[in-house]
Amino acid sequence: MIREDVLGSLPVYTAVPALTRALDAHGCAVLCAPPGTGKTTLVPLVLSGLVGGGPVRRVVVAEPRRIAARAAARRMAWLLGESAGGKVGFTVRGERVVGRGTVVEVVTTGVLLQRLQRDQELAGVDVVIIDECHERHLDADTVAAFLLDVRAALRPELRLVAASATTDAQGWARLLGDAPVVEAQGVAHPVDVVWAPPARPVRPPHGMRVDPVLLTHVASVVRRALVERAGDVLCFLPGVGEIGRVAGQLGDVGADVLQVHGRAPAAVQDAVLSGGSGRRVVLATAVAESSLTVPGVRVVVDAGLAREPRTDHARGLSALTTVRVSQAGARQRAGRAGREAPGTVYRCWTEAEDARLTRFASPEIKVADLAAFALQVACWGDPTAAGLALLDPPPAGALAAARSVLTAIGAVDASGRATERGVRMARLGLHPRLARALLDGAREVGARRAAEVVALLSEEPPREYGDDLGAAWRAARRGGDSYAGRWRSEAERLRRAFPHPAPSRNRGSAPDPAPQTQAGPESTDAVAGLIAALAFPERVARARGEGTFLMASGTAGELLAGSGLRNAPWLAVAVADRPAHSASARVRLAAVIDEETARTAAAHLLASGEEVHWENGDVVAREVERLGAVELSVRLLKSPDPALVREALLEGVRREGLGLLRWTREAEGLRERLAFLHRVWGAPWPDVSDAALLDRTQEWLEPELSRARRRADLGRIQAGQALQRLLPWATGDAARLDELAPERIEVPSGSRIRVEYGGPQPVLAVKLQELFGLRETPTVSGVPVLVHLLSPAGRPAAVTADLASFWKGGYRSVRAELRGRYPKHPWPEDPATAEPTRHTKARLSRES
Template identity: 80%
Template structure:
């Protein structure tokens, strides 16, 4: 029996006529409806004709998470007085509850993506609702782009609804072809905001780590909320580990049930959270509870202010979740949970002053995630560059290029065109990351479908931390585990085994992929992990340190069973902020043969001549990527390789490796002065410029050198002469434009110091400059005159002799004539005769 009384109370009902009109006129619409208005439950029922007087139609609702898909389907079935599998059903990975009369099917976006690849027309589907599109999951963005292609090319009558509580409505409207925006007004119960920052500063999150002090504070705020307000408390935390820690600190709450809800929670726990409790409850949840789900009885929200987002280090090939500050949009969604049924309160565990500095929306996953799966989906769709896909945000070019390189290495796409191969289509159909699909198909041929599927299932959803970091031990723990993870793991194993059995991955090798081969667990675990992540194969450096073939250094934790492994297949690793090395979180022990097989494209031998430890080092090296397998000295390296090694040394240590006489140093300084003052054709003789023109000035001496000692014998001054502008005749003016020495009034020729190219320096005894009123110039630049005492010590510095004779000389004369009475100190130096001699010599 339809629960009409409940349906009539849902606020979104008032927006249904406008939504119908928009779909009939445009074929697409954006539905903005606050939390709790019924957009996820009532709208699909109306569009399917199950409620109201509309025609009977088939509606597919896409949700970003499995828990939300199940909950939405069960809620709609309950509103119709049915059970899931009747008029309303759901399909998530590994579970399908749909009957012959199902007209509303709730699926995850991943399931819909696979369905579109198999059947681009979505035959029999009339309407697709993309729910919670504000979350900007990569699968959801991809599904939207594919559906717009379907509408444009195959089925213009297919109707699309982008639905969300907080979203960029204008952006989605443009994406859907200037679709109408329909807004539903909710019955907004007031939510009091309580700012509850920690009393003392806590360390900001980095990587997966959250300061335990913050989690203790969150637990104390939950206790405070229980004491200050009635009703259940919903507490948002970033991940499973943090939920477990806070739950442990709340274990002694009398008369209050503490429930943990997240993607890994058992179905029974998830169902219990979504049903009214008999006792007061504290629900500790990840972001899965931000939207789509209504947790009855909640009057208070405690928000830690943290969330998890994917991040990819393309340079090191490491992908992981990282803890970030939740966006303002997420904060509004979370707070709205407290006011769905009645007035409530939200306790925010940060200062009010910080709120305005938070990002407005979460980062679109396409901007930060590993794009290998997206690139494979785009290639299967026939658009390898994703250039023709209607996306709110274009994929970053560098990340997409890196993804295509990975796919080409896996044989999923053609390296030249990017088009999907037959193998790539089979990999896409496996419903796991392309790396894992490759390991599943290739590993099944050697180890059998089920053993391969067991390890791939373990890698497709990272096992609980208490399973340890040894992949083989984790595999055995999953087999005997009766926890929620173990149940999901067994379900996924069955699905993956069926996917292999339906293909032909083992025919060429003569091994039936559907049968186990009796290989040991450790062999299978290492084989699958190394096939999935060949660039993460790593060899020991001793003491728990490893070097991956990609060049990334990694470490295992103290006491790990992986500590003494000669080789590792690293399945999961991250690199905490500020850490020098990656951290192995899940890996398998392998032998060298397995390493060589998995990373075969990186296996090579050759002559390597380089600059190391301050000299040319020549070796014949067998290596697996960055890992050196065997090394022996190379007696007669090729001249070209030696020359490149010497150039590397010059770049690293500078041209000081050459022989620089005083004349050579001064020539370089004079040329630097002329280049700065006059420009071309006088050459730039900086380090970078000399490296760029090495062929012009350092040959043939460089080609004859074989070691560092030979560089020290090359006269740099003679080589620099080659850069002088001989062709135009300007080189002949070098001594005119930048003379080595200048004649001074005494008749001496004094060496000019060009070490500062901005202004040359002339250091000369004061008495030798008597009678000279104008400061000497070089290339139009007044020199800086360092006037020296008779003992050669600095007495004064000036770039204006006339001014010095007039104003500065008197003070110098008064200070020095008593100290040097044998030298002349005339009262008028501007008219006195210059001299190099003492008074006695002058009298003679």
């Protein structure tokens, strides 16, 4: 029996006629409806004809999460007076509840992607609704792009709705070909905001770590809310671990404490979504922001944190990281308190901090590992994604890194097109790395064992399982918790996904055991290690001592204190994260392997050859076999390749500077003259600054390295001779060096005085008496020299760039001061007409 009274009361009901007209006219539409208006449950029923009497159409609703897909299907079935599997069903990974008469099917976006790859026309489907598109999950963006391709090329009659609570409506409208935007007005109950920051500073989150002080504070705010307000409390926390820790601090609050997240058992999820008779505290991840309606909630406590994917392409690390919630996310969370009546939100941060939050969460395509996306678009026939309609294009660097991974595992060819192997990987519904581990691992250890380990890697085991993958596998096999149940289902799905060949070699493996068979620890560890290494070859790691390892990617890894893996010679690292500002990654899940396994799994990283580098202040020449950054064997070379030695010496000069060379006074002088000419004339005179010379070492320095073998040899290289190579010989200007920047200038006394070019202006330091009779200041390349007039003892007496003015004025004071001190030297009253000299008056008399 259809619950007409409930359907008619849903606020989105009034917007359905406009949506229907938009789809009839354009085929696509954007539906904006606040949470709680019924967009997820009523709209599919109307568009399918199950409610309202329209033509019967088959509708597929794509949800971002499994929990949301199940809940939406069950809610719609309830509205029709049925159970899921009748006219309304759902399909999520590992679970399919549909019947022959199913008209509305709710699926996850990942399932819909798989379906599109198998059947691009989506035969039999009339309408697709992409729900919660504002969350900008990568699968949802990809599904939308593929569906637009299908409409353009194969099925123009396929109807498409992008539905969201809050979104960039105009952006989605443009993406869907200027589709109409239909807005539904919700019943907005007022929500009071209470700012409830911690009393003392809290360390900001980094990686997966959240300060326990904040979690204790959140628990105290929940207690406060239970006292100050009526109704159920919905508390938002970033992840399962934080939910567990806060739940542990609320054992005596006098209310049912329930946990909602993707790993929660279905029975718990159903209990939360169906309401309860007593007061409840619901601890939830972001899954409850918009995908689910939790009845009875009047209070929201928001910890202010969320989890987003991040990928460190340089280190090959992908993980979730904890970030501050966005302003849009905070609004969504607060709105949960006002769905059914006026409510209150307690925000565990200050009002000033709120203004500094980002407006929206980062689109997943901008921050996530793109390997799965790259394989999907390669299988779709557009490896660069250039022809796809996407709100945000994939970052070029991230897409290139993803294609590199796919090439290494044989999923795409050199042009980026999907190989037959790649198509098979894509259809497994796994990340390409895990698909590679399943396919290749099954040949080594059998399909069941490979499937079981891959199932462990596809959903990280609970923390209480420990950091040893082999031990976690044994725990899952004997476990009776909800994780173990999901693990068994996924392992069985994967085992059935392909014909399983017999193991090809003996790694302590026997024929596939039955599900209940217990493998010995050594066998389990070896198999777990191989599968993890096949999935993450860049993370095979060799011990460096004290619980530290070096991964093939070059990243250091550290085990937590007390880990049973600390004495392992090699590890296959399955899960690791790198805290902000840390050079090392923290290893959270790994398996013991041996060198043979590392070589097998990461064979594409094996390399050997001569390596000549500048290390510890000198040239080091070795023959090295390495696995990525991990050195497997090293032998010192007596006669390394001279070209490699030259490059190492140049590397040393670039690192430690030009002071490694021999700089005589003449060499320094030449460099200063060239710098002066470059400053005055520019080209063709070269820039001889440190940066410029280090940038051009191969031009002027490399030819001098033919006989050099080590650091000491660099000190014998005459830098001045090497610099001669940078003179503009080709233009003929080199011959004018002494003309344009003479090394010495002849003064009236006949002396040839060195010009110093090291300062901003050429300097001529000369005894005053040697310039008698010189009326004008000497110039170099048109630049007046700065004359340092010296006393007979060679000490500075005056500085001038205008000799004529000095003779008329400054000379008198200098003469008065010095002629009594140096009576043997001439001090004429008129120096402009006096005879220049280098000698005393007595010597002048004898010579005359």
